[in-house]
């Protein structure tokens with residue numbers, strides 16, 4: 121392992137790209153996984169991408185967590201095929217550089233004069249705006265120990281919060297949609313920009329990581345929603361009304377203070393659930409039952425018995441027969457509980473076209489939540505819902521994963537540097 125690869129500094133190749141020192145011929149990448157970089161000319165002025173709509177990649181926290189959800193997402197889970205920590209470290213350095221560039225609508229690497237090597241950037245986002253691209257990285261429990269082996273000598277740094285979720289009543293989890301050593305969440309306002317980012321990150325990782333699962337997702341576009349309302353899920357209900365939004369709430373609910381492991385300070389834990397929604401069954405369900413299922417009006421999003429979507433909810437309010445307006449087995453009643461467990465939801469609809477075995481739509485919710493402690497926040501909520509949520513008749517939990525997402529990188533550093 122070279123001193124360069126041990127250090128937390130960026131590579132020489134990257135420095136050359138940043139400072140625009142071109143025309144220096146071939147350099148062997150410091151990554152140790154076979155990247156040969158051809159440094160040709162620097163970017164021409166007209167080649168430079170506009171950085172409008174750019175969300176800074178570097179910062180105290182990783183972007184893509186409290187960032188207002190963009191229209192498109194790709195979430196991937198990866199398994200490491202190396203047992204060398206130096207490979208992982210180098211991969212994160214490369215990923216950090218590539219992410220910082222792509223977040224500014226720049227190419228992953230410069231175009232080359234040498235037409236006998238593949239370009240460093242696959243090219244499909246060339247000329248496109250940054251489109252609010254965010255890239256968020258996480259470590260799964262198996263990154264730290266797999267089959268009882270302390271694979272990278274980091275098992276002692278594994279936070280106690282980072283372990284697989286228990287199984288819940290009604291779960292129909294399929295192995296292919298579980299776990300992973302690492303995750304990368306890419307979100308953007310443009311699907312091609314998002315795809316370009318995830319594709320290039322996968323390409324950079326070739327030989328070090330393999331794809332375990334991948335799920336794309338979507339919401340409505342800003343163009344389609346002129347009123348900038350709460351997005352609707354595939355059951356047609358406003359989804360995301362009650363969610364943390366202030367710095368105080370983010371500090372209380374989302375950001376770790378690092379007490380469990382210093383490297384996770386300013387980071388958070390991601391829970392992913394791939395939840396299939398039985399749209400054909402739902403679409404045959406009458407409106408009254410749909411609204412009782414969520415405890416909210418479909419059109420306005422107002423809690424039942426209330427006026428407005430954002431009204432404070434009084435769960436004790438009774439109708440003329442003396443029954444609570446909001447049923448005790450409704451989704452919002454169970455999700456709220458006594459109000460002591462809160463999470464930041466950042467979910468997307470997904471549609472994987474059709475399930476050929478049933479000739480039905482394969483669609484649902486790519487549920488993502490961020491919290492300080494999945495076991496004190498997500499798990500008790502899900503336990504309540506798994507037992508008696510009216511919605512269970514219309515959904516199936518198919519996938520499950522947990523990842524620890526470290527704090528953001530500062531310029532000159534890289535994602536995860538405080539862990540390695």
Ligand SMILES: C=CC1=C(C)c2cc3[nH]c(cc4nc(cc5[nH]c(cc1n2)c(C)c5CCC(=O)O)C(CCC(=O)O)=C4C)c(C)c3C=C
Nearest residue numbers: 353357358359360361362395414452455456485501502515
């Ligand atoms: C364990 C956490 C949650 C899962 C899993 C989950 C799945 C899920 N939710 C909807 C639709 C809606 N959820 C709503 C509110 C809501 N949901 C959760 C948690 C989980 N949901 C919470 C914590 C809340 C907020 C509760 C509160 O305090 O009021 C709503 C209502 C509108 C809103 O506030 O967003 C909808 C609609 C689906 C379709 C789904 C799985 C497919």
Ligand SMILES: [Fe+2]
Nearest residue numbers: 359451452455
């Ligand atoms: Fe919900």
